[in-house]
Amino acid sequence: MFKINTNYQKLPGSYLFAAIGKKVREYSAAHPDKKVISLGIGDVTQPLAPAVITALHGAVDEMASAETFKGYAPDLGYEFLRKAIVEGDFASRGCDIQPDEIFVSDGAKCDCGNIQELFSLDNKVAVCDPVYPVYVDSNVMAGRTGTYDPKTETWSDVIYMPCTEGNQFVPELPKETPDLIYLCFPNNPTGSAITKAQLQEWVDYANRVGAVILYDAAYEAYISEPDIPHSIYECEGARTCAIEFHSFSKNAGFTGVRLGYTVIPKDLKCGDVTLHSMWARRHGTKYNGAPYIIQKAGEAVYTAEGRAQTMAQVAYYMENAKTIYNGLKEAGYSVYGGVNSPYVWLKISGSMNSWEFFDYLLENANVVGTPGSGFGPSGEGYFRLTGFGTRENTIEAVERIKKL
Amino acid sequence: MFKINTNYQKLPGSYLFAAIGKKVREYSAAHPDKKVISLGIGDVTQPLAPAVITALHGAVDEMASAETFKGYAPDLGYEFLRKAIVEGDFASRGCDIQPDEIFVSDGAKCDCGNIQELFSLDNKVAVCDPVYPVYVDSNVMAGRTGTYDPKTETWSDVIYMPCTEGNQFVPELPKETPDLIYLCFPNNPTGSAITKAQLQEWVDYANRVGAVILYDAAYEAYISEPDIPHSIYECEGARTCAIEFHSFSKNAGFTGVRLGYTVIPKDLKCGDVTLHSMWARRHGTKYNGAPYIIQKAGEAVYTAEGRAQTMAQVAYYMENAKTIYNGLKEAGYSVYGGVNSPYVWLKISGSMNSWEFFDYLLENANVVGTPGSGFGPSGEGYFRLTGFGTRENTIEAVERIKKL
Numbered sequence A, B: 001m002f003k004i005n006t007n008y009q010k011l012p013g014s015y016l017f018a019a020i021g022k023k024v025r026e027y028s029a030a031h032p033d034k035k036v037i038s039l040g041i042g043d044v045t046q047p048l049a050p051a052v053i054t055a056l057h058g059a060v061d062e063m064a065s066a067e068t069f070k071g072y073a074p075d076l077g078y079e080f081l082r083k084a085i086v087e088g089d090f091a092s093r094g095c096d097i098q099p100d101e102i103f104v105s106d107g108a109k110c111d112c113g114n115i116q117e118l119f120s121l122d123n124k125v126a127v128c129d130p131v132y133p134v135y136v137d138s139n140v141m142a143g144r145t146g147t148y149d150p151k152t153e154t155w156s157d158v159i160y161m162p163c164t165e166g167n168q169f170v171p172e173l174p175k176e177t178p179d180l181i182y183l184c185f186p187n188n189p190t191g192s193a194i195t196k197a198q199l200q201e202w203v204d205y206a207n208r209v210g211a212v213i214l215y216d217a218a219y220e221a222y223i224s225e226p227d228i229p230h231s232i233y234e235c236e237g238a239r240t241c242a243i244e245f246h247s248f249s250k251n252a253g254f255t256g257v258r259l260g261y262t263v264i265p266k267d268l269k270c271g272d273v274t275l276h277s278m279w280a281r282r283h284g285t286k287y288n289g290a291p292y293i294i295q296k297a298g299e300a301v302y303t304a305e306g307r308a309q310t311m312a313q314v315a316y317y318m319e320n321a322k323t324i325y326n327g328l329k330e331a332g333y334s335v336y337g338g339v340n341s342p343y344v345w346l347k348i349s350g351s352m353n354s355w356e357f358f359d360y361l362l363e364n365a366n367v368v369g370t371p372g373s374g375f376g377p378s379g380e381g382y383f384r385l386t387g388f389g390t391r392e393n394t395i396e397a398v399e400r401i402k403k404l
Helices: A016-030 A050-063 A079-093 A108-118 A133-142 A196-209 A275-286 A292-301 A304-330 A354-364 A391-403 B016-030 B050-063 B079-093 B108-118 B133-142 B196-209 B275-286 B292-301 B304-330 B354-364 B391-403
Strands: A102-105 A125-129 A158-162 A180-184 A212-216 A242-247 A260-263 A334-337 A343-347 A382-386 B102-105 B125-129 B158-162 B180-184 B212-216 B242-247 B260-263 B334-337 B343-347 B382-386
Touching (some): A016 A354, A050 B050, A079 A102, A079 A260, A102 A108, A102 A275, A108 A133, A108 A212, A108 A242, A108 A260, A108 B275, A125 A133, A133 B275, A180 A196, A196 A212, A275 B108, A275 B133, A292 A304, A304 A343, A304 A382, A304 A391, A354 A382, B016 B354, B050 B292, B050 B304, B079 B102, B079 B260, B079 B292, B102 B275, B108 B133, B108 B212, B108 B242, B125 B133, B180 B196, B196 B212, B292 B304, B304 B334, B304 B343, B304 B382, B304 B391, B354 B382
Parallel strands (some): A125 A158, A180 A212, B125 B158, B125 B180, B180 B212, B212 B242
Antiparallel strands (some): A102 A260, A242 A260, A334 A343, A343 A382, B102 B260, B242 B260, B334 B343, B343 B382
8 A cells, every 4th residue: 555755744734825825815805895905925016018928939940940940959958048147147257157056847846846855864964943944844845854842843854944133134144053054045934145245144054064155146136235145056055055946927027937947066075076067857757948039038047138128127016115114114014125125024022923914914905915923933923025016006005004 | 964855866867858958969960961860859840739839829819918917826726727627638538537536746757757766665666668768767766776786787676577579568467566657559669559458457457456556648649540548547447547648749849848737546545545635736846837827728728629630640640650550570680569659769770789779770871770788688689769850851761760
């Protein structure tokens, strides 16, 4: 008789955003007259940039003719895209990353979820608290996290690094030594950023203790201040300790287009074995590449025209974040983030917990956000709002919240 | 100090098709004057059907406007596609499969590779021999296959079910009871098909012993004979024992477009736990859906126009398979497959083994195929050729082989 992977049964509740979606659908079904505004899941609302649309149409036409039709893509992704990525995201910032260290994929979420497969099950994982749920959940599914304590909402074998007002939401080096360190900056959910000097400390630490930093740079396009690194490879020594994840979802509105990439420098080794070779083997065996037409769309993001257009989208969302940030501040809330990030991290005043505040906002303002506790115990008492809505909805949502 | 998943190190050599690609690139570099024809990897050569192209352009236009732009897709895939799938592939064949039992993905390879995550590490896997490498390799990576014996090229904890001339390449029920049974019909690599009565035996067996059949139906569009089931759900009782994988790669030429789906009936349970709920959790946590525009392309495959056009492509490839089959037979080879499958399975005459025959064909006919031994020990002495080339190349390749 077959048996299941019982680690799945250890996961408490459903995936955070699925749970929120269910609550919203139920509310909307019961109140069809209410206009619910979502500043919740972090999905974008602006259409694709014209340069991207042109590239997509062009690539579709290529697929219509035998002479230009493309079948299976190269395992790592098309070279035209990997070269554009290196030029646009690394060489231009002085980072030493080569095209064959780029693995094109269908999104940072998948890569962040799958990367743990390369590591031993007894490796110790450290995460920020609060944190994007995928890092922990994917390790739970693999059996790397020990037992769950529902009272503290923590796993026995995970090192939690609290990110609080006290440390301006940038974690301190952990007391217990981890093997794998998930870092995401600009941060989801707190919207905080890390300076280059602070990140250099992490790189030095990882090299010292032999840990791998799994660096999620999905929001780097939202960085507005100088001295905030766009890539961990801006730090010295990162090539021997860091894997970096990038997404086209937030910088170019590709949430429904699906494209991302992961960087694994060939200097990152365990003994003689490069993690690069392992990920290449995984890509070859369990993945079949991002669609050609989507890779062409990704290439268009790096053209002068595409870059100008997608940067305008980012500016639009950042204006929303500012609207939320300033509006909530006016309304008397303590707010964080929103400067180098599309996320605003709101401190809930009074006695409500995060989910109670979620229900309160949904029912009284018909506004959807994300309960901070869904990201980890230190997120309790906080609430995430995103700048990814339309301008009109964002302004209306903030006005509604201000009136409460 | 971090440690790697040492199961990866157990994998002998590189992924089969990566190894072939390397050999071909090296040969071509050394002989730039030779025109190498590939009847190897099973990649298609015909452009996308006009109905698919129209759908792609239409969906791209939708992404260009805020009113019709689509962000994150629903976890299981868009309902329009899941409904079209159910209508076209199941209801029309009398199979009781509901739209919410369909999980849309970026391809059958990924799903076949990832599905093993749902099962306990001590579950026993049975595979046909020869077999599509992904089934075994993904289980090796997870640590489910024991130790590798390079002499027999087998894993200690895998049940191999030989598929030979003797059983017309349809496996017998194994002596040792498996927990997970990978079946692929029409078969890759042998091109053999299974009758409904034969498949019913497998379904009955799986229900009797409590095993799950992981049924790869990627080639069902190539079935030309009656009484060959297109889906395992044509068999009674399959809802309690079978997961089925489908691909758009071969029936609609989507190898570079990336679309597939997996069916998990809600009746498939381990105790109270449905595998459906587990896969939904995995989809929600470690995957983010196929691109909207690609899902629209998939929907177009099920329209009357799309179906007629893609069936014409299938007929084109089957004509190629027939050309290979008949040509090689004329040349004195024993050949199998090619009737309900785009694959022709050639028995190598004389003393050459599969890789020697690969080199021989590459060097003397400049034709690339796939060595049978790459698919498992019982594939030794055989060679796979595919009908996915162009007509012109296929005819030329066969003529070259006949002249040897």
